[in-house]
Amino acid sequence: MSNNKIGNVAIVGGTHGNELAGIYLVNHWLKNSTTVTRESFETQLLIANHNAIEVNKRYVDCDLNRQFSAASLNDSSLGNYEQSRAKVINQQLGPKGDSKTGLVIDLHNTTSNMGPTLLVPQRGEFYDLMAIYVRQHMPEVIVFLDEDHKTNDEHHLLCTIGQHGVIVEVGPVPQGVLKHEVTEQMAEMTKVILDFVEAYNSDSLPELNAETDAFRFIKSLTLPVDENNHRIGMVHKNVEGSDFKAVQPGEPIFKTFDGKEICYDGNETVYPTFINEAAYYDNNLAMSLCTKAVIKNPSLK
Amino acid sequence: MSNNKIGNVAIVGGTHGNELAGIYLVNHWLKNSTTVTRESFETQLLIANHNAIEVNKRYVDCDLNRQFSAASLNDSSLGNYEQSRAKVINQQLGPKGDSKTGLVIDLHNTTSNMGPTLLVPQRGEFYDLMAIYVRQHMPEVIVFLDEDHKTNDEHHLLCTIGQHGVIVEVGPVPQGVLKHEVTEQMAEMTKVILDFVEAYNSDSLPELNAETDAFRFIKSLTLPVDENNHRIGMVHKNVEGSDFKAVQPGEPIFKTFDGKEICYDGNETVYPTFINEAAYYDNNLAMSLCTKAVIKNPSLK
Numbered sequence: 001m002s003n004n005k006i007g008n009v010a011i012v013g014g015t016h017g018n019e020l021a022g023i024y025l026v027n028h029w030l031k032n033s034t035t036v037t038r039e040s041f042e043t044q045l046l047i048a049n050h051n052a053i054e055v056n057k058r059y060v061d062c063d064l065n066r067q068f069s070a071a072s073l074n075d076s077s078l079g080n081y082e083q084s085r086a087k088v089i090n091q092q093l094g095p096k097g098d099s100k101t102g103l104v105i106d107l108h109n110t111t112s113n114m115g116p117t118l119l120v121p122q123r124g125e126f127y128d129l130m131a132i133y134v135r136q137h138m139p140e141v142i143v144f145l146d147e148d149h150k151t152n153d154e155h156h157l158l159c160t161i162g163q164h165g166v167i168v169e170v171g172p173v174p175q176g177v178l179k180h181e182v183t184e185q186m187a188e189m190t191k192v193i194l195d196f197v198e199a200y201n202s203d204s205l206p207e208l209n210a211e212t213d214a215f216r217f218i219k220s221l222t223l224p225v226d227e228n229n230h231r232i233g234m235v236h237k238n239v240e241g242s243d244f245k246a247v248q249p250g251e252p253i254f255k256t257f258d259g260k261e262i263c264y265d266g267n268e269t270v271y272p273t274f275i276n277e278a279a280y281y282d283n284n285l286a287m288s289l290c291t292k293a294v295i296k297n298p299s300l301k
Numbered sequence: 302m303s304n305n306k307i308g309n310v311a312i313v314g315g316t317h318g319n320e321l322a323g324i325y326l327v328n329h330w331l332k333n334s335t336t337v338t339r340e341s342f343e344t345q346l347l348i349a350n351h352n353a354i355e356v357n358k359r360y361v362d363c364d365l366n367r368q369f370s371a372a373s374l375n376d377s378s379l380g381n382y383e384q385s386r387a388k389v390i391n392q393q394l395g396p397k398g399d400s401k402t403g404l405v406i407d408l409h410n411t412t413s414n415m416g417p418t419l420l421v422p423q424r425g426e427f428y429d430l431m432a433i434y435v436r437q438h439m440p441e442v443i444v445f446l447d448e449d450h451k452t453n454d455e456h457h458l459l460c461t462i463g464q465h466g467v468i469v470e471v472g473p474v475p476q477g478v479l480k481h482e483v484t485e486q487m488a489e490m491t492k493v494i495l496d497f498v499e500a501y502n503s504d505s506l507p508e509l510n511a512e513t514d515a516f517r518f519i520k521s522l523t524l525p526v527d528e529n530n531h532r533i534g535m536v537h538k539n540v541e542g543s544d545f546k547a548v549q550p551g552e553p554i555f556k557t558f559d560g561k562e563i564c565y566d567g568n569e570t571v572y573p574t575f576i577n578e579a580a581y582y583d584n585n586l587a588m589s590l591c592t593k594a595v596i597k598n599p600s601l602k
Contacts (some may be wrong), residue, residue: 024535028558056582111475174412174475176579180538180556234325237481255481257329278477281357 004126005201006102006164008042010093011190013107015065015158016279017052018175021183022107022168025190035187038194040201041102048089048106048158051081056176058279065106068161070096070153086158094161097153104162105193107186110171111278113241116141116185118193119167121155123147125298126164129205132297133196134189135212141189142244143214144169144273145293166193172241175278210297215244215271215290223286224254224262232256235276235286243273244290254286305427306502307403307465309343311394312491314408316366316459317580318353319476322484323408323469326491336488339495341502342403349390349407349459352382357477359580366407369462371397371454387459395462398454405463406494408487411472412579414542417442417486419494420468422456424448426599427465430506433598434497435490436513442490443545444515445470445574446594467494473542476579511598516545516572516591524587525555525563533557536577536587544574545591555587 011029013022026045029036036043047053051060060081067086072078073096093101110117118134118141120127131143152160159165170186173179199205224233233256239247246269247253253272254262264270272287274280314327327346330337337344348354352361361382368387373379374397394402411418419435419442421428432444453461460466471487474480500506525534534557540548547570548554554573555563565571573588575581 024558032559111478172475174473174579176476176582177412177577178532178535179577180535180541183535184538231479234479234481234484237485240481257325258333276478276480278475281477 006041006197008044008101009103009105009194009197010044010046010101010162011036011105011107012046012048012158014050014053015048015106016058016063016108017049017054017060018056018058019107019109020176020178021109021170021173021186023047023053024178025107025183025187035191036194038198040198043194044093044101046089046093049082049085058175065158066156068096068158069156072156089158090161096161099161099163101162102164103197104159104165105190106157106159106165106167107190108167108169109173109175109182109186110169110274111174112243112273112275113172114142114169114243114273115171116189117144117169117273118142118189119144119146119169121146121157121160121165121167122152126200127166128295128298129200129208130166130193130196131214131295132208132212133199133205134192136206136209137192137195138189140185143212143295144217144290145214146217148216168193208297208299210300212295214293214295215273216293218270218289218291220288221253221272221286223284224256225284229284231284232258233260233262236261239272239287240276243275244271246270247272307342307498309345309402310404310406310495310498311345311347311402311463312337312406312408313347313349313459315351315354316349316407317359317364317409318350318355318361319357319359320408320410321477321479322410322471322474322487324348324354325479325484326408326488336492337495339499341499344495345394345402347390347394350383350386359476366459367457369397369459370457373457390459391462397462400462400464402463403465404498405460405466406491407458407460407466407468408491409468409470410474410476410483410487411470411575412475413544413574413576414473415443415470415544415574416472417490418445418470418574419443419490420445420447420470422447422458422461422466422468423453425465427501428467429596429599430501430509431467431494431497432515432596433509433513434500434506435493437507437510438493438496439490441486444513444596445518445591446515447518449517469494509598509600511601513596515594515596516574517594519571519590519592521589522554522573522587523585525557526585530585532585533559534561534563537562540573540588541577544576545572547571548573
């Protein structure tokens with residue numbers, strides 16, 4: 001097993017200003033760092049989007065978590081608030097492609113019923129071991145893979161500026177609300193990831209399972225709209241709240257305001273998630289579709 | 302039984318710009334009015350807060366649903382966007398105290414787990430019959446009374462500008478999200494209220510139960526804060542999502558960020574609601590406390 005030690009970990013809260021759990025946790029850890037401190041690496045804590053937090057909105061000018069592609073970071077003409085914050089954060093934790101940070105953990109909430117989800121935008125032995133370790137220590141965690149569609153340079157997520165990066169995504173919680181259970185799950189998943197890094201660094205990983213289940217993003221579905229791009233329907237109640245549950249071809253996924261059902265017209269079983277996420281309404285996004293995937297333990301190859 | 306017929310009913314959506322169910326329903330009914338039309342009265346449909354809807358926020362300048370006290374309506378120095386909208390709406394549906402509208406139904410969503418709730422800010426035979434009728438036809442409805450604390454003149458809610466007024470409040474749904482089930486419950490409760498008015502007007506009410514259960518607002522609880530008014534805790538997960546469920550003296554209701562439980566220090570059983578409502582964070586409000594109440598059928602006196 002290769003073992004490039006992780007020298008430092010950055011934990012980021014408030015990338016979106018109305019996702020409160022990460023903001024409160026990072027602010028708490030800034031005062032009481034014991035639970036995020038380990039022997040084998042340094043821990044850095046960062047609040048990302050101050051102005052958005054101030055106004056309790058996802059963002060002020062544009063979505064900060066879409067500003068971290070290499071092209072955007074290198075484009076000096078992009079200078080609004082979030083585009084500027086992205087460049088500052090990249091300087092602090094990156095720079096992307098040659099990063100001084102071993103692992104970036106970006107803390108997010110969703111209004112969707114996703115439970116505690118580990119979102120992995122890249123792959124490799126380190127991530128596969130982490131995914132198996134995390135699910136072994138916290139079986140309710142869902143691993144969500146999105147590594148097939150873009151190179152790391154193209155990925156626009158904040159966490160991609162580290163040597164490694166993951167998103168801790170926990171829901172359901174309305175925007176601007178702090179939920180005890182959701183906050184506990186976020187704290188617990190962060191703790192387990194840090195424990196994993198500590199064990200990884202010191203070659204003391206426990207015996208890990210041969211494989212673990214995961215979901216892989218395929219594509220997004222948009223809400224039904226009319227010719228003027230006005231919505232004419234909503235997510236069907238049979239799907240609402242059923243993130244990562246199977247939907248078969250022909251099952252209803254939307255209900256129009258005049259009472260018609262629109263059914264899933266694909267050919268294969270899919271597993272929707274980010275169902276009815278409030279932040280995605282700007283783009284009329286209704287849900288992300290996934291397939292099932294399996295992550296094999298790379299140590300057993 | 303007195304029977305002052307209701308000549309017209311106004312159904313209002315979008316008093317808060319990020320509570321989508323009422324906005325979509327009123328817009329739908331503006332195009333297809335069959336389900337809200339009855340023989341014995343006129344139905345008027347109104348979208349209340351256009352600018353807040355445009356920006357997908359509760360309000361632009363101040364909470365529209367707090368601008369309808371007689372004092373505010375008569376104070377010409379109050380001239381921001383919502384204060385102006387309040388005066389226009391009062392002219393259109395009121396005026397308060399001498400209203401041309403028999404019943405105002407104001408449609409709202411909450412992030413709290415309140416299910417379909419009928420909020421009654423005044424009392425009288427008409428409301429008592431309505432409450433019993435609605436619960437007889439839709440038993441999942443909770444009746445929430447808040448008539449003890451203010452005169453109708455003092456009440457600042459939009460629905461108080463009618464001769465009668467109620468709020469249809471349905472949750473849980475995040476701000477800015479349209480949920481199929483919540484929207485259906487709102488449409489169904491509105492339909493049942495209109496059916497009640499139709500039967501009331503035509504002296505054809507069915508045999509109504511002798512009484513029905515309800516909850517009565519006592520007071521609000523605020524989140525725990527430090528000396529700088531910064532929150533130091535959150536609603537305890539044992540209470541979160543348990544709207545209208547009993548809390549006994551000594552049971553935990555808050556959890557501080559440093560891990561302590563804060564317990565309910567009252568002497569009597571209470572029933573919290575509007576638990577962790579996102580919109581009430583501005584004031585650090587954590588929940589409203591209620592007692593149980595019983596509404597007697599006034600026809601049986």
